[in-house]
Amino acid sequence: MSLRNQPDSYGSVAKWLHWLTAILFWGSYISVYYRHWFTQEETPANWTALQLHLSIGVTIGVLVILRIVWRLTNPPPPVEPGTSLEHFAAHSGHLLLYLIMVITPLTGYIGTGVNTDYFFLFEIPKFESTQAFVAIVQDRMGLTFEEFEKPVDFIHKEILGQWVVWILILGHVMAALYHHYIKKDRTLLRMTVTKKS
Numbered sequence: 001m002s003l004r005n006q007p008d009s010y011g012s013v014a015k016w017l018h019w020l021t022a023i024l025f026w027g028s029y030i031s032v033y034y035r036h037w038f039t040q041e042e043t044p045a046n047w048t049a050l051q052l053h054l055s056i057g058v059t060i061g062v063l064v065i066l067r068i069v070w071r072l073t074n075p076p077p078p079v080e081p082g083t084s085l086e087h088f089a090a091h092s093g094h095l096l097l098y099l100i101m102v103i104t105p106l107t108g109y110i111g112t113g114v115n116t117d118y119f120f121l122f123e124i125p126k127f128e129s130t131q132a133f134v135a136i137v138q139d140r141m142g143l144t145f146e147e148f149e150k151p152v153d154f155i156h157k158e159i160l161g162q163w164v165v166w167i168l169i170l171g172h173v174m175a176a177l178y179h180h181y182i183k184k185d186r187t188l189l190r191m192t193v194t195k196k197s
């Protein structure tokens with residue numbers, strides 16, 4: 001299997017980055033809703049679930065940087081035949097997915113008032129205790145962390161986490177299934193298996 005993308009298939013690096021991110025997205029939802037639904041506040045389980053959410057989210061944030069660099073240096077295989085509307089929908093859908101992969105972890109990190117104990121291995125300082133917070137938010141915007149956190153949290157949880165991410169991912173999965181079962185083209189296969197059958 002080639003590391004780089006091929007004319008008829010994504011390469012193994014793009015596939016690993018794609019499927020790892022997909023699993024981590026589910027992991028970030030499972031951890032945060034496990035915390036909400038199955039743990040009591042102020043218990044070790046509640047804290048562990050939160051820390052898993054933060055660690056998984058930070059991992060997505062790092063992976064997306066690698067993914068964007070890889071994508072820019074290694075163009076994807078040309079799209080399967082389709083109408084110009086289908087191509088436009090695919091391109092804009094992928095662009096929006098990249099955007100949420102950047103904005104969701106970013107708003108999560110800058111709006112969180114606790115350090116991330118990264119998979120219980122080492123600590124990542126919270127945004128509030130960084131020089132960037134002091135320089136940008138405190139000095140330039142003149143806001144306290146509490147004032148800054150409110151709108152950022154609202155975007156992270158209520159807009160992105162509860163709505164936009166779901167809609168985009170569900171739309172994306174439906175599009176993949178539409179290609180595979182209705183159009184019967186190689187769109188799903190080129191992100192999964194290597195060779196043309």
Ligand code: HEM
Binds near residue numbers: 036107
């Ligand atoms: C792509 C990555 C991420 C996704 C999809 C995501 C999604 C979510 C969702 C769905 C919620 C719950 C919304 C609700 O109240 O119903 C949430 C809450 C939260 N997220 Fe994230 N998040 C991500 C990354 C991060 C990161 C990187 C951090 C911080 C380092 C973070 C910090 C938080 C915090 C502190 C909460 C509130 C905890 C709670 O409600 O129990 N998130 N996030």
Ligand code: HEM
Binds near residue numbers: 018090097190
């Ligand atoms: C079960 C879930 C998923 C399935 C079945 C799936 C399927 C696919 C398929 C078949 C492609 C190739 C499309 C093409 O060749 O034009 C693709 C690409 C892509 N997927 Fe997914 N995907 C899933 C989850 C996700 C998630 C959770 C994300 C991120 C939030 C994501 C982001 C992307 C992006 C950005 C591309 C474009 C890759 C590129 O060309 O750079 N996918 N996906």
